[in-house]
Amino acid sequence: MLIRSLPEEERPLEKLIKSGPGALSTTELLALIIHTGTRDNSAIHLAEEVLSICDDGLRGMGSIGLDELLEISGIGTSKACSILAAVELGKRMAVSHGARRVALTNSDEVADLFMEELRYEKKEHFKSVMVNAKGEVISVDNVSVGELSSTIVHPREVFSQAIRKSAAGVILVHNHPSGDPSPSDEDIETTNRLVRGGQVLGIRVLDHIIIGDGSFSSLRAMELIK
The missing domain is CATH 1.10.150 (DNA polymerase; domain 1)
Known part of the structure; x- marks a missing residue:
């Protein structure tokens, strides 16, 4: 009709x-x-x-x-x-509604902020959430799209915007298209490489959140960030 x-x-x-x-x-x-x-x-x-x-x-x-x-x-x-x-x-x-100068206090809040945006993506999207000294979100930078690797996610790509915006810390976020948020060896290796890079620059990597389909992992909570 x-x-x-x-x-x-x-x-x-x-x-x-x-x-x-x-x-x-x-x-x-x-x-x-x-x-x-x-x-x-x-x-x-x-x-x-x-x-x-x-x-x-x-x-x-x-x-x-x-x-x-x-x-x-x-x-x-x-x-x-x-x-x-x-x-x-x-x-x-x-994302914009939730990220407007909110103070992120735990991994659940970060996951909630990006769950609906990233849970259905068919490629891996890597983001850097920049926060000030109060933990308030300054900006969200789309670092890369594609399979996560230390080559694609290089410290200069992650921290260049954080330096420009005088961020005190960053929270790393990426998704697993499989829906399983369990961190891979590559995830852990890349995260700790970025942690070391942040230490040199005086910018803390506060956490790395991996988004799955309705669930997430926090490498900080899992004590996988050195």
């Missing part, structure tokens, strides 16, 4: 104008992002198709890729990019 054939009060756009976005279902919100349907299928039907290919429904949209979206009949490059842009905005909002 085409959206224009629905009663006016059931159309997503009219419903949002009248009652606000909270009144819309996930499918209806996604239909507004998709914006238009095709000759055979409405935007609502296309939204249902998108959600159907996501593992665990809406939660799985965090890891959906361009190629997967383009396999859906009726979803072209423009619609796919609109969906991916909306998902990315959601991730950034979650």
Whole structure:
């Protein structure tokens, strides 16, 4: 059924104008992002198709890729990019809201800050969270994307922004696409290499948090940081 054939009060756009976005279902919100349907299928039907290919429904949209979206009949490059842009905005909002001059006091707070952004990523994302002497977040630097190694995550890449922003310490964060946050030998080796680099510069590596799918590891809590 085409959206224009629905009663006016059931159309997503009219419903949002009248009652606000909270009144819309996930499918209806996604239909507004998709914006238009095709000759055979409405935007609502296309939204249902998108959600159907996501593992665990809406939660799985965090890891959906361009190629997967383009396999859906009726979803072209423009619609796919609109969906991916909306998902990315959601991730950034979650991080920016939580990172605004909050004082991070434990590993759970750090993990909460990045869990929804990183748990669905299919590649390893390595971040440096810079904090001041009070433990308040100054900035978050995206250090690298790809398999974690001492070559990619070099001290100069991690500490260059920390020096510029006069950070007192950094908290390292990266994800494991497998969903298992257990630290590897490479994780531990790289972490302690960065700890040594920080000691030379007078910038403490406070912790290294590894994000999995709904769980995390803290190398500090595991006493793996020397």
